[in-house]
Amino acid sequence: MTNVTKIEPAKVSNKYAQKKVAALEAAAAVFAAKGFHGATTDDIASEMGIKQGSLYYYFKSKEQALQQVCEYGFDHYVARMEKICAKSQPFEAKLLAIITSHLVSYRQKNNALKVHNDQRLYLPKEQRGALKELGSRYRRLLEATLREGIEQGAVRAEIDTHFIAYSIIGICNSWGATLVRDDEIDLFETIEQCAELILRGTLTGNKNHE
Amino acid sequence: MTNVTKIEPAKVSNKYAQKKVAALEAAAAVFAAKGFHGATTDDIASEMGIKQGSLYYYFKSKEQALQQVCEYGFDHYVARMEKICAKSQPFEAKLLAIITSHLVSYRQKNNALKVHNDQRLYLPKEQRGALKELGSRYRRLLEATLREGIEQGAVRAEIDTHFIAYSIIGICNSWGATLVRDDEIDLFETIEQCAELILRGTLTGNKNHE
DNA sequence: ATAAATTTCTATAAAGCTATAGAATTTATC
DNA sequence: GATAAATTCTATAGCTTTATAGAAATTTAT
Numbered sequence: 491m492t493n494v495t496k497i498e499p500a501k502v503s504n505k506y507a508q509k510k511v512a513a514l515e516a517a518a519a520v521f522a523a524k525g526f527h528g529a530t531t532d533d534i535a536s537e538m539g540i541k542q543g544s545l546y547y548y549f550k551s552k553e554q555a556l557q558q559v560c561e562y563g564f565d566h567y568v569a570r571m572e573k574i575c576a577k578s579q580p581f582e583a584k585l586l587a588i589i590t591s592h593l594v595s596y597r598q599k600n601n602a603l604k605v606h607n608d609q610r611l612y613l614p615k616e617q618r619g620a621l622k623e624l625g626s627r628y629r630r631l632l633e634a635t636l637r638e639g640i641e642q643g644a645v646r647a648e649i650d651t652h653f654i655a656y657s658i659i660g661i662c663n664s665w666g667a668t669l670v671r672d673d674e675i676d677l678f679e680t681i682e683q684c685a686e687l688i689l690r691g692t693l694t695g696n697k698n699h700e
Numbered sequence: 701m702t703n704v705t706k707i708e709p710a711k712v713s714n715k716y717a718q719k720k721v722a723a724l725e726a727a728a729a730v731f732a733a734k735g736f737h738g739a740t741t742d743d744i745a746s747e748m749g750i751k752q753g754s755l756y757y758y759f760k761s762k763e764q765a766l767q768q769v770c771e772y773g774f775d776h777y778v779a780r781m782e783k784i785c786a787k788s789q790p791f792e793a794k795l796l797a798i799i800t801s802h803l804v805s806y807r808q809k810n811n812a813l814k815v816h817n818d819q820r821l822y823l824p825k826e827q828r829g830a831l832k833e834l835g836s837r838y839r840r841l842l843e844a845t846l847r848e849g850i851e852q853g854a855v856r857a858e859i860d861t862h863f864i865a866y867s868i869i870g871i872c873n874s875w876g877a878t879l880v881r882d883d884e885i886d887l888f889e890t891i892e893q894c895a896e897l898i899l900r901g902t903l904t905g906n907k908n909h910e
Numbered sequence: 911a912t913a914a915a916t917t918t919c920t921a922t923a924a925a926g927c928t929a930t931a932g933a934a935t936t937t938a939t940c
Numbered sequence: 941g942a943t944a945a946a947t948t949c950t951a952t953a954g955c956t957t958t959a960t961a962g963a964a965a966t967t968t969a970t
Contacts, residue, residue, distance in 0.1 A: 505937085506946080527737030528822060530927065544948045546929065608818075612738060653893045660874025661867055668866070683863045690900060715967085716916080740957065754918050756959065916967065927956075934949065940942090 512538050513548040514562045517555045518601035526556050526609045557617050560610045561624075563602025567595060568624045568631075575631045581639035582689060588632065589662060589684050596666030597677050604670065607663055629655050658688055722748050723758040724772045727765045728811035736766050736819045767827045770820045771834075773812025777805060778834045778841075785841045791849035792899060798842065799872060799894050806876030807887050814880065817873055839865050868898055 516537035520529045531552055532542040549555040574587045595603050610621055632655040639645035665680055726747035730739045741762055742752040759765040784797045805813050820831055842865040849855035875890055 509947090525735060525737055525822060527735055531929085532927080540947090541949055542928090543930080543950075547947065550929095552928070612735060650893060653890075654897065656878070657871055657874070657894070657897055660871050664867070664870025664874060680863075683860060684867070687864065687867055687898075719917090741959085742957080750917090751919055752958090753920075753960080757917065760959095762958070912970080914967105914969075916965105918966080919962105919964065921961090921963100923958105923960085925956105925958085928954090930953085931951090932949100933951100934947105936945105936947070938943105938945070940944095 509538075510548055513545070513555075514559055514602065517549075518559045518563060518605050521556060521559060521605045521609055522601035526552075526605075526612045531555075553613065553617070556605070556609060557613055559602050560606040560613070560621055563600060563604075564606045564621060564624050567591075567600075567603055568628050570595075571628055571631050575635055581635070581642050581644040582685075584635050584638075585658075585688065586681070586685050588635070588658075589688075590681050592662040593666055593669060593677060593681050593684070596669050599670060604667070607667075629659070632658060654688075661688070719748075720758055723755070723765075724769055724812065727759075728769045728773060728815050731766060731769060731815045731819055732811035736762075736815075736822045741765075763823065763827070766815070766819060767823055769812050770816040770823070770831055773810060773814075774816045774831060774834050777801075777810075777813055777816075778838050780805075781838055781841050785845055791845070791852055791854040792895075794845050794848075795868075795898065796891070796895050798845070798868075799898075800891050802872040803876055803879060803887060803891055803894070806879050809880060814877070817877075839869070842868060864898075871898070 513534075517529075517534045520533045520537055523529075524533065530542075531545050534555070535542045535545040538545075549558070570591050571588065574584065574591060577584075579587075606621065610618060613621075629652075633651045636645060636649070636651040636654055640647050640649075640651075661684055665684060669675055669677065669680065723744075727739075727744045730743045730747055733739075734743065740752075741755050744765065745752045745755040748755075759768070780801050781798065784794065784801060787794075789797075816831065820828060823831075839862075843861040846855060846859070846861040846864055850857050850859075850861075871894055875894060879885055879887065879890065
C-alpha cells in the first residue's frame with residue numbers, strides 16, 4: 491500500500507515532517523501571543539525563519555493552521571491523561587498526577603494547548619469535530635477517575651462527577667494561564683494548593699484535617 | 701464649573717449619552733462573539749444600525765472601543781461586589797452571593813464582562829491601568845471576605861487567601877463561559893454546586909457532611 | 911422659521927492581509 | 941555531475957479594514 495494522498499504530493503520526507511512540527515510550534519507561539527485573528531501569516535513565517543508565501547507549503551490556509559495547532563496540542567495532552575488513568579493508583583495520587591500534568595504543560599509554555607483553550611472557538615464548527623471528540627475523551631477519563639474514587643471510598647458518593655470534572659478543568663486552565671504569564675509563581679506549590687482545594691471538597695470524611 | 705473637555709466638543713447631550721451606551725453594548729456583543737481582532741468596525745456599526753464611518757463619532761478608534769467596553773463591563777461588576785461585601789453576613793451567605801452575582805452576570809449575557817475576561821490582554825499595557833486597578837480591588841474584596849470567614853471561625857486559618865480568591869474567580873469564569881454558551885444548564889444548580897465545591901474545601905470541620 | 915449644533919452619511923486614502931503562481935534555489939538520487 | 945524532487949522565494953492580484961474629511965440630514969434652540 492504505497493498510499494500517496496492526492497492532496498499532498500510527496501511531503502513524506504524526513505525533513506518535511508520535522509519542519510512541519512516547527513511550523514506547528516511557530517504557529518502555536520504566535521497564535522498564543524496574538525490570538526488567531528491578531529496573528530498574521532507573516533508573523534508565523536518570520537517566527538520559523540521563512541517568508542510569508544513559503545508558509546503555504548506547510549499549511550493550506552491560516553485556518554487550517556489553527557485547526558492543526560489545536561489538534562497537535564490537545565492530542566498530546568489527552569494522550570498523557572490516558573497514561574495517567576491507565577495506572578492503578580489511589581484516587582488522591584491520580585488527581586495529583588492529573589493536575590501536575592495539566593499545569594506542567596502550561597509552565598512549559600505549551601502554546602498549542604493554550605491556543606486550543608483560547609482560540610478553538612474561532613474555527614468553524616465543522617472543523618472542530620476531532621477536538622470535541624478529544625475533549626469528551628478527556629472529560630470521560632476524568633469522570634471515570636472520580637467514579638473510581640467513589641468506589642474506593644475516597645470520594646463522596648453524592649458528587650456530580652460531570653460538574654466536578656468540569657470544575658477541575660476550569661481551575662487548572664485558570665491557573666495554567668496565570669502560570670504562563672507570571673514566572674514568579676511557584677509551580678509545585680500551585681499544584682498542591684489546587685489539589686488541596688479540590689480534595690477537601692471531594693474527599694469523604696475530610697482527611698488532612700488539621 | 702461648566703467643564704467642556706477639549707477633546708470631545710459637546711457630546712454631553714442626553715441623546716449622546718444614551719447612544720454611547722448603545723454603542724458600548726453593540727461593541728461588547730460583537731467583540732464577545734468574534735473576538736477583538738475578528739470583529740470589524742462595520743460589524744459594530746451594523747449592530748447599532750448606523751454606518752461604519754459614523755461609529756467614529758462614538759469611539760476614537762477600535763482600540764478605544766475595546767478599552768471602554770472592558771471598563772464598562774468590569775466596573776459594573778466590581779461595584780456589585782462592593783455592595784455584597786459591605787453587608788454584614790455570615791461567610792457562607794456572602795460567598796453564595798458572590799458566586800451568584802458572578803454567574804448571573806454571565807447568564808444575562810453580560811457581554812462586556814466576557815470581553816473583559818477574554819480580550820483585555822489585546823490592549824496595550826498602558827491602556828490597562830484602570831482595569832488592573834479594578835481587578836485588584838475585586839480580588840482584595842474577595843480576600844477580605846475570606847479573612848472575615850477565618851475570623852468567624854468558618855474558614856480554615858491555614859488557607860492561602862490569595863490562592864483561594866484566584867481559584868474562585870477561575871471556577872466562576874470557567875462556568876460562566878459555559879453558561880453563556882449552553883442555555884440548557886441550570887443556573888442555580890450550578891451556583892450551588894460551585895459553592896459546595898469551594899465551601900467544603902474551605903470550611904472548618906467540613907459542615908454539610910452527609 | 912431660521913440659525914446653530916448635533917448626528918449620520920458618503921466616499922476614499924492608505925495600509926495590511928491572504929492566498930496563488932511561477933521562478934529560483936537547495937537537497938536528494940542515480 | 942546530471943536529473944529529479946523538494947523547498948523557499950519573489951511578486952502580486954484581490955480583498956478587507958481602519959480612519960478621516962467634508963457633505964448631508966436631523967434635531968434643538970432662538
